[in-house]
Amino acid sequence: MVIAFHDSCMRASGCCFLRSRTVPREFGNAGEVVSMERSAWFRRCSWRVLAVSFCCVLWSAAAEAVEDTVVVPAWQRFRAEHLSAEQAGRLLITELNCQSCHGAYPGLTLQARQAPVLTAAARRLNPVFVRQFLQNPQGIKPGTAMPHLPAAAANPAVLDALTAFLTAGGGWRAQAVSADAIRRGEDLFHRVGCAACHGDQRSDEVIEALRRGLAPPADEEEEPEADAVGKVKPQLNSRPDFLMPLGRLEEKYSLSALIQFLREPHLVRPSGRMPSLNLSPEESRDVASYLLRKVQVEANIEYEYFEGSWNTLPDFSSLKPVSKGTTTDFSAGVGSRQNDFALRFLGYVQIPKTGEYRVHVTSDDGSRVLIDEQEVVNNDGIHPPTGRSGAVQLTAGSHALVVEYFEQGGGEELSVEIEGPELGRQPLSALTTLTRAAVQREPQGPVEPSAELVAEGRGYFAKLGCAACHQHGEGAEQLTSSVKAREFAKLNPAGGCLSVNVPAGLPVFALSDRQRGDLQAALAAVASVQSESAPASEVQQAMLSLNCYACHVRGDLGGVSEPLNHVFAGSIPEMGDEGRIPPALTGAGDKLNDEWVRTVLSEGAKDRPYMATRMPRFGGQHAEYFAPRLAAVDRGEVIPEVVFEAPDHRVKADARQLVGDQALSCIKCHRFDSYAATGLQSLDMTTMTRRLRRDWFHRYLADPQAYRPGTRMPAAWPGGRSVVPGVLNGEPELQIEAIWRYLLDGRRAKIPSGLERQAIELKPTGRPLIYRNFLEGLSSRGIAVGFPERVHFAWDAEHMTARLIWHGAFIDAAKHWVDRGPGNQSPMGDHVMVLPAGPPLAKLSSLDQSWPGGNPRETGYRFQGYRLNAAGVPTFRYQWNVVEVEETLTPVANEPDNGLRRTLTVKSAEPLNDLWLRVAAGKIEQVQDAFVWNGVRLQVEEGLAVVRRSGDQDELLIQLPAGVPVATVRLTLIW
Structure with missing residues (x-):
């Protein structure tokens, strides 16, 4: 092709589209003729005229029709401007799976693009498609990596034998798809990420x-x-050329087979080039239906359409249908209205094998399924899309089928599926016929291929080298190729598969001249390639192969391409590109911890609910590949350990204040577990420490723009100065570290102020306030006591002891006082400390004896209630065999927050001997005349205190005086 630029073109602006590349107007000068390499790149030329202009786009007289070439998305997109010939050649070697024949290539450590597993091909592939594809791969699926096999294509007997071997016993047939499912599938395909690779x-x-x-x-x-x-x-x-082609899927797959493939693509394509988007069964069905929207199936279901308004399914026998007809699926779309109508579908379900079958119905509004006049599923009533299932025993053969449905208002939806013995879950319409007699279908391939023909195809599969790329069989049954190829180092770069005229017996790949040249460059360099490549090179090679650059930028490479910008959507327009475009991976190994990298790649992720595009699941082998290499390449400055003078619970309380609405207001943009942000709904704060590395977190919060230019994340410490100087002395390092430690608690972290916008705060004034309800961390017999001094505790009548102590606000009663009041309520304040569970008292013959476990009531403890003194302070009473105990907790003055004094009076009908009280368990240190446990300072005022080691923890015990009927223990708790 040539482009001729003339004088009058000097004021023209335009570009020639070579799929992913553009040639700007400045490329040519007046009177200059520019020749373009003949390839499959050229698609169209588009010019916008700004002034009078004249431009000729001419085809060379000698040019031939351009054939499609192998599509390797990263090669088509980046070869021209970012990859050298050798780099591009190595990419092609991996993506054309040259290693399957020629062995390992030095420095290429990523698993090659394995060809589809064909072990169960008969269950999913149309024999007609298989034969046509074997005969002309590029003609059936332009861009495929499958080479042309002249030895098979030119011999009908070989094609028949291979087709018989691959599809024998499959029973493939086309299945009807629902118009409703097609509509939903179109939206899903272009929203969740399919279009990022497929266009x-x-x-x-x-x-x-x-x-x-x-x-x-x-x-x-x-x-x-x-x-x-x-x-x-x-x-x-x-239609840029770096998109992975889909081919004629409607000729290849049945609906049920494509659903299964979309659910578990790694079973067929184990090397992760087709990742899983974690589609639900319903989503898989809808996307498959959209991809098979061109399937033509004869009507196989009769329907009757009624109009009216009902709250439940009507008696159809008493109604006269407005219209009747036939259709191919149980779909609400058959009706001509969107509201106030009903449908009754009639037909026969052809059961292939006797056994128990399950029928699944999802509908909005009501529906019902009857088989042989027996109700199998009842999903009646007015409701949003709701699924119900039912089981039924069916014999092989034909059974009368009725599906009833009505829609009153709102959305309308109906889907009916079935599964059973050797029958995966699939639309019931696939087994339905208009008449009781099963429809005799035309054979889809060789008619009942003989065992001899299948065996002959099995031989060709090994002889032609198919088994070198495609797995068929498991373990000892897996076929191996009888074709032996030379190692890379012994190859002639201009010979074999890379010859202009490929010798007989070898596969013919659809390569452009440039692709062939790149492969030759990689082969020519094989002798000088290091056996071990640098981690940075390996990361780039893997991202090219897995097409990560379709969504993500890393360095100066990749990111969402302009032609596909529109398929990346978000639910919060105010977030701009941050709310719809997947994040950059520049420095990802510094930002993300290794375990999260493994989790994301092996399981996928949906941590950005506002972003429609999903992070796919690539599989465990890629998780293990990326994690150490990203870490080796990206790790940045290590942030030294930060030491606080205050105990951990106070540090976290300060952090809670920082992220709340009265300080940095992180909650305005970030969700916090189930609590929505007050503004934008950005990443959940409780997941951050699960994903991020502490070093990066420190550096990012200090200067967000340095890591993500243009981000909406504000700088809370501009110029190294805090905008909240009153917390932690305004020191940025302390404040950032405090937030990190606070978020380390994840979903257990206390909710920041400003999120409980409908709180009903109970405030003790004048006298104590008692709140009896379900409390977080206690049994169902919890009793919370709040003091005006803003120090509180919760006593557990199941364990006969105080279990929680805290400062600040008392209790938010909204959870229990609004609506039905479900769930447990946590303390509203800060510095929440958990005290040991009961039993509180035990008789120990020696300090080597373990503290008893189990429920105190099982060992004789009985709660006797509580009484209030004149000031309203409760004294809790319980009995343990002959021992009676009264316990009172009262505020004790302290700075900056008050403490609690705990007083126990123990009475016994018999003299007290070997009786101990346990007040703390964990790591305990004695500091002067007090004991420090988990940030709580305990000072025993009455009683003999002992710290002992028991198992993997310390225990602080107080021995009660022996030989007396009454003893008192008193201690203070400061935290």
């Missing part, structure tokens, strides 16, 4: 309309041109 499948007009919705306002852009019929011309190529 927008909608029409150019729809694509352009969506793009214009993302474009700058009209007053900031030029008025687009219109053609003769007034349509807006696309401003960008709608």
Whole structure:
């Protein structure tokens, strides 16, 4: 192809689209003729005229029709400007799976792109498609990596044998798809991430309309041109060449087979090039239906349509249908209304094998399924989309089927599925016929291939080298290739598969001249390649192979391409690109901890609920590959340990104040567990320490713009000075570290102030306030006591002891006083400390004897209630065999927060001997005349205190005086 630039072109602005590349106007000078390499890149040339201009785009007279070539997305997208010939060649070696024949290539450590596993191909593939694909791979699926096999393509007998071997016993047949499912699937495909690799499948007009919705306002852009019929011309190529082609899926898969593939793509494509988006069964069905939307199936279900308003399913036998007809699926879309209608579907379900079957129905509003006049599922009533299932024993053969449905108002939805013996979950319509007799279908391939033909195909599968790339069979049954190829170091770069004219017997790959040249460059360099490559190179190679760059930027490479910008959507427009574009991976090994990298890659993630695009699941092998390499490449400055003078619970309380609405207001943009932010709904704060590294967290909070230019994350410590100087002396390092430690508690972290916007705070004034209800961390017999001195405790009548102590606000009663009041309520204040559970008293013959466990009531403890003194302070009473105990907790003055004095009076009908009280368990240190446990300072005022080691913890015990009927223990708790 040549482009001729003429004098009058000097004031023209335009570009020639070579799919992913553009050639700007400045590329050519007046009168200059520029030749372009013949390849599969050229698609169209688009010019916008700014002034009088004249430009000729001419095809060379000698040019031939350009064939499609192998599509390796990263090669098509980045070869021209970012990859050397050798780098591109190594990428092609991995993605064409050259290693399957030629062994390991030095420095390539990533698992090669394994060809699809064909062990169970008969269950999913159409024999007609298989034969056509074997005969002409590029003709059936342009861009496929599957090479042309002349030895098979030219011999019908070989094609028949291979097809018989791969599809024998499969029983493939087309299945009807639902119009409703197609509609939902179209939305899912273009929203959750499928289109990032496979492109927008909608029409150019729809694509352009969506793009214009993302474009700058009209007053900031030029008025687009219109053609003769007034349509807006696309401003960008709608089909860039770096998209992975889908091919003619409707000719390849049945609906149930494609559903299963979308659910577990790694079973067929184990090397992760087709990752899982963690689609639910319903989502898999909908996306599969959309991809198979061109399937044509004869009507196999009769329906009757009724109009009226009902609250439950009507008696259809008493109604006259408005219309009747036939359809291919149980779909609410059959009705001509959106509200106030009903449908009755009639047909016969053809059961392949006797056994128990489960029928699943999801509907909005009511529905019911009957088989042989027996109700199998009842999903009646007015409700949002709701699923119900039922089981039924069915014999092989035909059974009368009725599906009833009605819609009153709101959304309308109906889907019916079935599963049973050797039958995966699939639409019930796939087994339904209009008549009792099963439909005799035309054979889809070789008619009942003989064992000899299957065996012959098995031989060809090994002889032609198919088994070198494709797995067939497991363990000892797995076939191996009889074709032996040379190692990379012994290959002639200009020979074999890379010859211009490939020798007979070898596979013919659809390579462009440049792809062939890149492979030759990689082969020519094999002798000088290091056996071990640098981690940075390995990370880039892996991201190229797995097409991570379709969504993510790393360094100066990748990110969402302009032609696909519109398919990345978010639910919060105010967040801009941060709310819809997947995050950059520059420095990801510094930002993310190793375990989270493994989790994300092996399981996928959805930590950004506002972002429609999902993080796919690539599999465990890639998780183990990336984690150490990202760490080796990206790790940055180590932040020294930060030491606080205050105990941990006070540090966390300060952090809680910092992130709340009266300080840094992190809660305005960040969710906190189940609590929505007050403004934007950005990442959940309780998940941050699970994902992020402490060093990066420190550096990022100190200067967000340095890590993410343009981010909406504000700088809370500009110039190294805190905007909240009254907390932790205003020192940035202390404040950031405090927030990190606070968030380390994850979902257990106390809710920041400002999120409980409908709180009903109980405030003790004048006298203590007692709150009896379900309290977090206590049994169902918890009793909270609040003091005006803003120090509080919760006593557990199941364990006969105080279990919680805290400062500040007392209790938010909203959880229990609003609506039905479900769940446990946590203390509203700060510095919440958990005291040991009971039993509180025990008889120990020696200090080597373990403290008894179990429920105190099982060892004779009985709660006797509590009494109030004149000031309203409760004294809790309980009995343990012949021992009676009274316990009172009262405030004790202290700075900056008050403490509690705990007083126990123990009475016994018999003299007290060997009786001990346990007041603390964990790590205990004696500091002067007190004991420090978990940030609580305990000072025993009456009683003999002993610290002992028991198992893996310390215990602070107080011995009661022996030989007396009454003893008193008194201690203070300061924290």
